[in-house]
Amino acid sequence: MTTPEPDAKWELRLYVAGQTPRAITALQNLERICEEHLAGRYTIEVIDLRERPQLARGDEIIAVPTLVRHLPEPMMKIIGDLSDTERVLVGLQLRQRPNRP
């Protein structure tokens, strides 16, 4: 997996099912991480599946919250309230995964 271009514009989507405490936590965690690592070059769209249920199918969402990195490619998915920052960074390719034998 190659790391994305440093100047690429990031498009992130956070899927939730209603404004639950977990959803709010996920958004807060996401904003914090983005500010720290992607300042000025990201957008976050929050999609509430309760309001737009057909997107669950279209975007293959099973777990909530789910964070999807649409751009840059390839598409990455991370599920959970994003409280595990390290995992989030690895999942977004902002941190290299430790080399595996």
Added chain:
Amino acid sequence: MARALEKVSSGVAGLDELTHGGLPRGRPTLVCGGPGCGKTMLGLQFLVRGALDHGEPGVFLAFEETAEDLAVNVASVGWDLDALAAEGQLITDHVRIDPQHIQEAGAYDLEGLFVRLGADIAEIGARRVVIDTLEVLFASLRDQALLRAELRRLFAWLKEHGVTAMITAERGEGSLTRHGLEEYVSDCVLLLDHRVAHQVTTRRLRVVKYRGSAHATDETPFMIDEQGFRVMPLSSLRLEHEATAGVVSSGVPDLDAMFGIGGCYRGSSILITGTPGSAKTTIAGSFARTAAAGGQRALYMSLEESPAQLQRNLASVGVHFPEQVASGRLRLVSTRPSAYGLEEHLALLLHEVNDFEPDLVVLDPLSGYGLDGADRQAMLTRMIDLLKARSITGVFTGLLSSARDETDLGISSVIDTWLTLGNIERNGERTRTLAIVKARGMSHSNQVREFVLTDEGIELLDVYRRGGDVYTGAARRQRMEEDRA
């Protein structure tokens, strides 16, 4: 007071029989089995028949196959899934889970799945749901405790929505399912088995559990072919066959005369047993030819001879087929016993019976169906039952290993009429004999009759008695000479 459990048709007639009406309405049914054993097919049939026959739209939530895969798989059965979808009768929703690209970073639940399924159900007003297979979730998500909690929630959710659900799962090693799904889905549990014995594939289905309902507990064979998923239960114990009027002639007048009604009952089962070369096929052929000549339709299924061989051999003893075959009233089908599993033999018979609609069917010989023991006996009983249920006269030949009044076919109790053929060796010659062992519902001769095969057909010789003895063969001729003198 307990309310009777409401059931929905499973879409498979034989399975509805085994479960006394079908699957529990509004509840989840668990279908477990190994790979390739037919779970997906059963699920699709449950939905397709539900839509076509009962006006119940359905949702197929597929975790492994895509909608295209599913449509292609069932096209050979003649179901057009795309058409059903277009009519709002079916939604096939393929859920793609790619474990490599999912990172788990914190707490989550599976509400997205609920939303998705809920939207599918709402879109077409679905009454039936199939989820195939939940195993994929176990493989993809690390948090097993969460998964179990969400599954419990899912089944409760399905019940709340009043849909009748079918959940498929992989067979486990020590337990029923690999991940213990039977803990959550236990209203009705079906087990599909797929095994190879004697190089023949056999599929079996069993109702492991059905809360609140009586059900058959035995393993039952099933098949998947161009008619879909078919279960063939052993139903002879119901004994609902209507008694039929009408007499069937064997084509041999003296043999007919041995029966109290002048022949056999139409729609009855007639077994002809004897040692090799005792003329069983000749008599069976005579029944068939006589039926066809009398304007009926006769089907002759041979497991030992080709149609040409059969016709030639029978012609030499005065039983002529060609005219009846040409008229279309007599059909000859030859199959090699080793070519098919027992279930396929049954399916072939069913196919021929449906296609040709015979009044009389010959199966020659029954012992040619291979294998031994309970499997074959069960299958033979099913075949006999199939014919009886349609009031088709059945003529079956069976081999006796020695000239005893027993067979190892194990079906004599379901046979109405039993004719046994023998060869008596005495004074250096062999004499052919026949006798009626049993003829249910009528009186019959209990004499052992001598007969000969001429090129005009079978001729029974008069019983020659003198001084309390019966004389046959050369002794008979000698005695007749002496008496004339």
